[in-house]
Amino acid sequence: MNDKSIQSKFLLNPDINYLNHGSFGACPKDIFDDYQQWQLRLERDPYQFFLDTGQQELERSKQALANYINCAVEDLIYIPNPTTGINMVVKNLNLQPGDEILTTNQEYGGIDRTWDYYCKQTGAQIIRQEIKFPLSFKEEFLRQFWKGKTDRTKYIFLSQLTSSTGLIFPVKEICARAKQLGITTIIDGAHIPGHIPLDLADLDADIYVGACHKWMLAPKGNSFLYVKKELQPQMDPLIVSWGYDAKEPSESQFQDYHQFNGTVDYAAYLTTPACIKFREDNQWEERSKKCRDLLKHYYPIIAKELESNVICALTDDFLGQFCSVPIKSPDHKKLKSTLYNEYKIEALVTFCGYEMFLRVSFQAYNNEENIEDIINAIKKIKASTNLLS
Ligand SMILES: Cc1ncc(COP(=O)(O)O)c(C=O)c1O
Structure with a gap:
């Protein structure tokens, strides 16, 4: 208890x-205090913070997150929420008429709408494979899910833990088979960080979106998008800013294109180390x-x-x-x-x-x-x- x-x-x-x-x-409270401290530091010296000290803190925070979920820091960007991340990804898939995206009938309603919008725009089709209850073994899920695969399946989109039905899906097994079949995997991990162990290297998804503002206890607006290096060149910015055609590009176009989206309060991103500490201390x-x-x-x-x-x-x-x-x-x-x-x-x-x-x-x-x-x-x-x- x-x-x-x-x-x-x-x-x-x-x-x-x-x-x-x-x-x-x-x-x-401790994490919220940390958040407000970052906001105060920002407002005390906005120019320095935005372009210098805050950026260094952002890198430190991103490194802490990368260690926590086991991926390379350059493959990760902070985003305000999973909805933003999935929109960034879907817009960049270059969906074509006849392409199929295999998913389940248990995905999050907001994201269902993202797929519906882009499928309507492009003529691609989303296949929502029905998963029947009760589920006793992972294999039952896998059997039902793969029935939806056809020769046209180009992408798999799957929640690792579903919102309305509260079920963990066996995404590691799905990613492994999808890799053999040459299908790109996009995993919605909105409920995963801080909830069940997450090891991105082991999971081997191509693209993964997670929220820290749910089970990792961060303030609202702290989430991340991970994209495998091979797919990063395909990710155009959703919001085009200084990182596009950058005067002083970094080593990562992915970081340049996506991490700076104009003036926003990114204090929530900086709280990841405080979240990890709170969890350890308690x-x-x-x-x-x-x-x-x-x-x-x-x-x-x-x-x-x-x-x-x-x-x-x-x-x-x-x-x-x-x-x-x-x-x-x-x-x-x-x-x-x-x-x-x-x-x-x-x-x-x-x-x-x-x-x-x-x-x-x-x-x-x-x-x-x-x-x-x-x-x-x-x-x-x-x-x-x-x-x-
Ligand atoms: C499975 C799943 N995906 C995506 C989202 C969207 O998260 P957000 O509103 O933080 O973008 C949620 C929200 O609860 C969710 O449960």
Whole structure:
């Protein structure tokens, strides 16, 4: 069980039972202080900071991140969020009529729209392979996923951990086979850094996007894009600035083209070392493990209370620190607002296609009592409303 002292390290409103770390993360006070210190330094001496000291700090922070996720620092750029990173990538794929992108029916809605937009523009086709529940073994996923491959499959796009269904997908196995088949892999790791171990060299994806502002506990606006060296020349800047046709180019066109996008507050990028330190100082790995254990215990209990089922085996192959239960409700917005307004519980009611889910996140600031509270709230909502029928 995680102790109350951890909760007091966060800025979260203590009156709310916050079971939705997955949506926008939550930032501890120490890390937020670090963020504000960077902002102060910037405002005290903007010119020097933007072009000199801040840039050196940015390199240091990027190196810390590269060490943390095991990749070469020059293959990594900071971006504000995964949506930006995936847009940069998709725009540069030079999609042609008839090209196919193989993905699943469980991807994040905002990014589904990115693909739809560029497919419509280019005549490429996105194949959303249906993945059926329950998943007991990785092999079941792999069998279902590869059914979507054809001779026209040029790209694979896959979440490593899905948003609405909360499932870890076996991306290492997918990347290995895709490499043999000559298919480029683009992995959406929005939920991965700080959540499950990430070793980019071992994973061997061609392109990887991750967020630090979710499970790594960074303030909002700290994310990254990794692109393998061979593919970097293909990545034109989404925002064209000083790094294009640079007067003093660095050794990396990828860095020149993408890292400087005009005047923006990049203080969030500089907090990565503070995030890593916070995690070490507070034994975060151990606390995350406790969360995963708690989740495995409570996932079937929550599902039973909702008169539903778990959607995967209760193993680390599929589950991290959030789980989703299929639910039925005549009014999902009312269900969400009832949980929040009447029971002071923040938990996500979401959709995968037409299927509705209640997603519960477990972070170190949550304990058994918080989970029992949502179970009791479900009981009361069932007894007093039709919102769960
Ligand atoms: C799987 C997945 N991909 C992409 C995103 C987009 O992240 P952002 O809004 O930070 O760009 C999210 C957001 O929750 C997500 O869950």
